[in-house]
Amino acid sequence: MMKLKRVKMMVLPLAILMFLSFSSTHKFYVSVTNIVYSEDDSAFQITSRIFIDDLDKLLKERYGVEAKLATPNESKIADEYIGKYFRSKFLVQLDGEVVSYNFLGKRYDNDVVICYLEIPNVKLSEVKTMSIQNEVLMDLFDEQKNVVHIKWKGNKRSFVLIRENNKGMLNL
Numbered sequence: 001m002m003k004l005k006r007v008k009m010m011v012l013p014l015a016i017l018m019f020l021s022f023s024s025t026h027k028f029y030v031s032v033t034n035i036v037y038s039e040d041d042s043a044f045q046i047t048s049r050i051f052i053d054d055l056d057k058l059l060k061e062r063y064g065v066e067a068k069l070a071t072p073n074e075s076k077i078a079d080e081y082i083g084k085y086f087r088s089k090f091l092v093q094l095d096g097e098v099v100s101y102n103f104l105g106k107r108y109d110n111d112v113v114i115c116y117l118e119i120p121n122v123k124l125s126e127v128k129t130m131s132i133q134n135e136v137l138m139d140l141f142d143e144q145k146n147v148v149h150i151k152w153k154g155n156k157r158s159f160v161l162i163r164e165n166n167k168g169m170l171n172l
Helices: 002-022 052-063 077-088
Strands: 031-037 043-051 092-095 097-099 102-109 111-117 128-133 145-152 155-161 167-171
Touching: 002 145, 031 128, 043 052, 052 102, 052 111, 077 097, 077 102, 077 111, 092 111, 102 155, 155 167
Parallel strands: 031 145
Antiparallel strands: 031 043, 043 111, 092 097, 092 128, 102 111, 128 167, 145 155
């Protein structure tokens, strides 16, 4: 009886190890973008949360930049390329017109980079529609999903954007 118990104690960890080594872990590809209208600043303030390793990989593959995000050796040009990438993959239209925004910077929170953007000088009372096209990381990961939450004057709207449906539109 004692021998059987000992064999079970040795075989169980081995079986678990073998099971884990043959199962593939599926990575979750998602970003979350919050767009909030600030009455005080007359601006849409935007935060976009992206996994650091995904953005790091994208900067290397798309621009050849070894960004080394969130490390002591982070590239001094990382912000420039992150801003450039956002301008090519994240578009905002107000009443059908593409609007420019400022890339204000970023900060890190565990395994996520939070990018800060702002669309200044927006008179919300004069705007009827808003359209968001978010293709961030979709050129790198087929399974990428970009969740967009928009808040303005007590209203909320959310979209889950995928490669085949990368645009959300709403009436303000």
